[in-house]
Amino acid sequence: MKMMEEEVVIVGAGIAGLATAVALQRLGIRALILEKSPGLRATGSAITLFPNALLALDALGVAHKLTSLYAPFKMVLVTNVETGATQEISLAGNGATGLRAGPRYVHRKTLLEVLADELPSGAIRFSSHIDAIETQSQEGSTIAVIHLSDGTIIKSKILIGCDGVHSIVARWLGLGEPVNSGRSCVLGLSVFPDGHGLKQEVRQFADVGLRAGFVPINDKEVYWFLNCISSPKGKIMRADPEVIQREVLENYVKDFPEIYKDTIRHCDLSKLIWVPLMFRYPWGIVFGNLRKGNITVAGDAMHPMTPDLGHGGCAALEDAVVLGRHIGNSIIKNGGLVPRAIAQDLDGYVQERKWRVTWLATGSYLSGWIQQGGSNWWKKILRDVFYKFLIPKIRSVIDYDCGKLPIVPSSSQLDSKKIE
Ligand SMILES: Cc1cc2nc3c(=O)[nH]c(=O)nc-3n(C[C@H](O)[C@H](O)[C@H](O)COP(=O)(O)OP(=O)(O)OC[C@H]3O[C@@H](n4cnc5c(N)ncnc54)[C@H](O)[C@@H]3O)c2cc1C
Structure with a gap:
């Protein structure tokens, strides 16, 4: 001892x-x-x-x-998957510089x-x-x-x-x-060996029961996420990244813009995870x-x-x-x-x-x-108000x-x- x-x-x-x-x-x-x-x-x-x-x-x-490795982001573009409408939201305060310039x-x-x-x-x-x-x-x-x-x-x-x-x-x-929130998140990192060619901006996509997004971390890597209502299959899927990728592409984001789906197709499977979202009351x-x-x-x-x-x-x-x-x-x-x-x-x-x-x-x-939020009219309004x-x-x-x-x-x- x-x-x-x-x-x-x-x-x-x-x-x-x-x-x-x-x-x-x-x-x-x-x-x-x-x-x-x-x-x-x-x-x-x-x-x-x-x-x-x-x-x-x-x-x-x-x-x-x-800060010497990662640049700040000034803008997020939020697209409503159903209507195709996109809102631009500034992430930086007016004239903010240095550490306050925006998230990294x-x-x-x-x-x-x-x-x-x-x-x-x-x-x-x-x-x-x-x-x-x-x-x-x-x-x-x-x-x-x-x-x-x-x-x-x-x-x-x-x-x-x-x-x-x-x-x-x-x-x-x-x-x-x-406690379990009843929602889950899929997190991935996609690699584009010849460069992804994306702009320095965060993209988000909102749909009924879904929120997704991606952000380029450097010239070749793109970080992406998908928040969804937990599925009973989640537990099984967590064990196999290939199944997660297929499930996301075929069942969750099939109506999403091609730019998002292409990011998921380039995913490094060793970094793909599916986690239940927990919180304390x-x-x-x-x-x-x-x-x-x-x-x-x-x-x-x-x-x-x-x-x-x-x-x-x-x-x-x-x-x-x-x-x-x-x-x-x-x-x-x-x-x-x-x-x-x-x-x-x-x-x-x-x-x-x-x-x-x-x-x-x-x-x-x-x-x-x-x-x-769901498909109720008031939830849709609430979502628009939230972003705006x-x-x-x-x-x-x-x-x-x-x-x-x-x-x-x-x-x-x-x-x-x-x-x-
Ligand atoms: C999907 C998802 C996305 C997120 N995105 C963001 C984001 O963009 N920005 C943000 O700020 N936060 C984000 N978070 C939250 C963030 O990941 C956590 O808040 C953060 O990791 C908490 O850090 P921690 O050190 O408290 O806990 P952890 O990161 O969980 O670290 C705990 C450590 O303790 C060790 N440990 C556990 N039990 C024991 C034990 N009994 N004995 C010894 N060691 C032990 C573990 O191995 C681990 O190393 C996200 C969370 C999730 C789930």
Whole structure:
């Protein structure tokens, strides 16, 4: 049996876990990440990063590594498949430049690697399986004790669950299980070795019960998605990418414009996935136990949401910065990471995040409901209104700035402060 002691343990090396570890690293705190997979795992090929995510990445000091690779998008064209009518919607604020110029579509793997590259070697312990989590009282405060299946026991001043939708840390906190929205999403990456020749714009297609789109990530690769009502065949199809591709082309998008179908025909089958869309009820976030003792959650573990606003990962990056800021301020105030003070500081993080992520999760669900609405006349009107008037209004959500990390004095400066 191996015993270890850590300042901070993070469960999960996804967007939330890696970003949180980078935030802590900037504050001079080494965090150990426990990841159950044998390596970094990117589910899906690409992800939309809106200005709020880029501002968070900037606070973490890595935004430039992505903005140098991926250009912003200024325009989305939404086509009503039934009528053929197309609406143009601006994605950039008037005159917006730099990080606010518009969303960027980045390879998920690149995002994870950019974050992981900031961490010291050994910061991620891959193939770590957690058997149990418990807490112990120590000198008037609580510490987390994590039991791994290889017999290792880790004691930590802080435990942060960044272990995704089916988080065991969220379950330990007593948060409600995520629910299935009844909708699914197919995600793919298509490769055109001689170039796709598409313009630098996002295309979307709306039809009864369906919402689809594609976006060129670079000269040769196109990221595409299809949101649909879950089919009883979904479970079987998930196992075989060829069946997914055939089912999408023959049954879901056969009336869609050729430009979309051609994208799907060029799909790299190894990157094709079909996933059910899960979310947590808003009241489960607002009234749920998002912190107990020195244990909390971030990312999908806190706020699983449907991807209709493309914001789960963006919100995870915001979480990392806000959590880092509260921990950093605690270090500055107390001259170090003092277990007795941590619960209160984690509460500050929870209070700052819970309403924003609740609105994001609720807004995402409603936006999916409207965009994928049925054939009723009022649902069609609602959809048109959504694209014409509501999308521009959502700008304040996507332009949100979660703030910066504090500058924490070096440990020798903190020690001299403690002596004073
Ligand atoms: C179809 C779809 C499209 C999306 N599109 C977008 C988008 O365009 N923009 C956007 O911002 N968001 C988008 N999202 C949401 C986004 O993917 C998630 O919000 C984001 O990945 C959450 O990151 P995370 O780190 O919290 O969780 P995850 O990415 O799920 O990472 C969790 C990590 O924890 C590990 N783990 C799990 N359990 C354990 C355990 N017990 N022990 C150790 N490790 C564990 C996993 O292996 C994984 O590495 C989309 C989601 C879906 C489903």
